[in-house]
Amino acid sequence: MSSFSSLFTRRKNKNRGRISQKEIYDKEGIPKHFDLNLEKNLKSMQELFNQTSDYEEIEIKIGDLKGCVCYLGTTLNKSELNTHVLEPLRAAFKQPKTESHKDIDYVREAFFPAVSYKYGETLHQLVWQMLNGYAIIMLDQHNRALALNIGGTDKRSIEEPSTQTIIRGPKEGFVEDINTNIGLIRKKIKNPRLVFEEFNVGIDSNTQLKIGYMKGIVNEDILSEVRQRISKINASGILDTGNVEEFISDETFTFFPLVFNSERPDSISGNILEGKIAILLDGSPFVLIVPSVFTDFFQSTEDYYQPFFMTSFIRIIRYMSFMITLTFPSLYVAITTYHHELMPTPLLINLQSQREGVPFPAVIEILMMELTFEVLREAGVRMPRAVGQTLSIVGALVIGQAAVEAGLVSNVLVVVVAFSAIASFVSPIYNFSIAARLIRFILIIMAASLGLYGILLLLIIMVIHLVSLRSFGIPYLTPVAPFKMKDQSDIFIRVPIWGDRYRPTYLMTKAPVKTKKSPPPSAPKQDSGGKKENE
């Protein structure tokens, strides 16, 4: 019976499982202050942590003063704790009794001079510090406790990013630890105006979130909007920046990502320097950048490390690939089933000869193959590494050859599906291709029912939708629509770095000019160089 009633009362009891208000705050809502009595304090600590198995207490004595070290054993490095805290305290026990021991400041200076510390005066502060890996030293008859930062548990070392790989450029990527990540950014931007603000998100998870920006460059309006949206995040747990993204996006019901993400410090640093705002979350190697526009997703950091001619060429290829992923299969369906007259005669005859004896209509054929490919792709991401070989062999054989040889699909269709699939991988930001992948299926169905007319209709709707989107108030299609001439230097083509002197105008930054005008690099004057050689 009791379990039944709990089912019904569950939704009302909002604070179930959370650190209850009563325990930390008193009736007036003021945080509960530390008690002078050590026993009492320890008791309330034990209650707060609900007898969890990793809550540990070590009783200590400094002179004749009783005290206690308490910590969560899983959040700190125990050997560090031993050398930096427990060893000195053992020495303290042997020390002669003096009055000065009673002062907690003196204790800290005498025994832990090299350990970073904080003082906690309320239960709330101490709980928070313990959760973050501090060891707490409480002394009897003291209304403050000392929190020592021992150093956390093991973390992943910095590695090359696995999703956004480049050939030339820095190879380091973000890790799960937020402080390491901030360090990586600080390594790129050595500037006191680089500011990180701390937030705390997730009612239950209490995850640390930081926003980073350049003071004096960033647009304050956008910044306060970011602060506001982050403070409004209302979730039990925020485990990855993906969760944050969904909370702060301007529009949830869209296929297009409105927030840029990267696991590359150079990419994030570059964006911060442009006047954008980075959002870092403890526990996630992906850092968000806001505001971001459509064209951001066609740019890779490597664009700036290779010659600008190559970059311009590659950029155009990326835009084309996006269109190919989007429309290639549906164009095939529309043209082969409705508009035969659009094809050159030899191509038509060739396609027809391949389709002889294929039992399905073109649209079924292509949906079948596209779905098979999506299944393969998903399987490829999820499966254990060890069976990867099997999948690629089976996938290639089943999709590529066997289906054609069995006469289930035509040869050219495999080419169409494969080409559009490969083109979908060109986008430097993986989650952007999701838009193309999803819309593609709707387009195929439109093409099958209305021909080219249907494709055009959906594309028009898509463009209307794109135009209506905003990312933190910035129209998603800027600087193309609305058109901004000054920003064109780094959109479809990239001009040489020394010629790209302005920050994106659509951000309305406080410092719109990046660099002063300077003459392009050139060889030294001919005559002086020539003379030297003659001498």
Added chain:
Amino acid sequence: MTGCWDREELDDISVVTGMAVDPGEEKKYRMTVEAINSAEFGRQSAQGDAPVLTYTLEGDSLSELSHKMNVGLTRKLVFSHTRVLYISEEVAKGGVFGFLDFLERSGQFRNDFSIVITSGYPASEFTKITYPVEKSPSLKLSTQINALTEEWGGNPDVQLYDFITSIISKGINPVAGMISMRGDPEKGQTVENNKDLSPDALVYADGMAVFKNDKMVGRLSLEETRGYLWTKDLRHTSLSIKCNSETADSSEEEFFLDARIIRSKVKLGAKYQNDRPKINVKINGEAKIQGTQCPNDLTKINVFAEHEKLIEKFIKDEITQLIIKVQKEYGVDIFGFGESLNRQDHKKYKEVENKWDKEFAKAELDVKVDIQLLRAGIKNKSFNADIEERNQE
């Protein structure tokens, strides 16, 4: 607007590449279609069967016949890829208006297919002659006509749109290419024809037909066709010009200069002088020497100038002869002088519009040719000259 109801899977249609129109025995027309057997065109699926199938039906309109073909053929016929429309000489002489309207109106046809008039055999025979390189007879002919027009200029390459606009305008009359056949059409209809090094039957270009409005009134030879094409910005052609024509007596060996025209641009003009129309043709062009049998030294500038004059004269004669022939024999303006009169002197043209062809027949002709000889291939002196020098020594 397209919709699900228009859906035609590729394996539910039959692509028509050629259509032939003959006079019917009982009804007005006999229509033959050439439909592709696409399996024969696939790299793996080809088995050596017939690459195309033809079917003939009689009826009073092509429109009805085009939808009635499934009496004998499978699958829905798709006409948008028709490359050639064969019209037999008899039909052309009786007038083609009756079915051109359908071709233009229905929207099933692209208007860029070639119109050819067949001579010697019924038009239907031409859709059945196999050829090893291009398996479909119509695709073969279409490519052949294009290459000929591009390389030498023996076919006017008339497409539906040109033909119809020429009929509508009173200042110009339509023309169409003509084709003929050599060999045995019976043997040419088999796949075995493809296995002969010299095919049993072969379709070849054979000049062009001259129309008065929509009725064919006469024909011109292959050489005269080139003469006509000079007035249509002939792209390329090759000329063989006698270079000792003025000094030589008939007993001497004839020498020829081989010139290749690389580019030519024409300006047609017409105006009235003393109530008699004066038509003029002005041709600008560039040429190069491709070969020479003449003993002249090509390193000398005056030899180039002489050669230029020879080429100009040759072209001028060819055009003059043709225009005079058309004026005298057919009395129809196939060149479009009436149109240029319309542009230059609209008032006068309106006066003579209805009798323009007669006016054209008595017009005074003025042809000007200006050819620039650009270079003499990739060498200067001919090795003939070296041999002669050695002989003299």
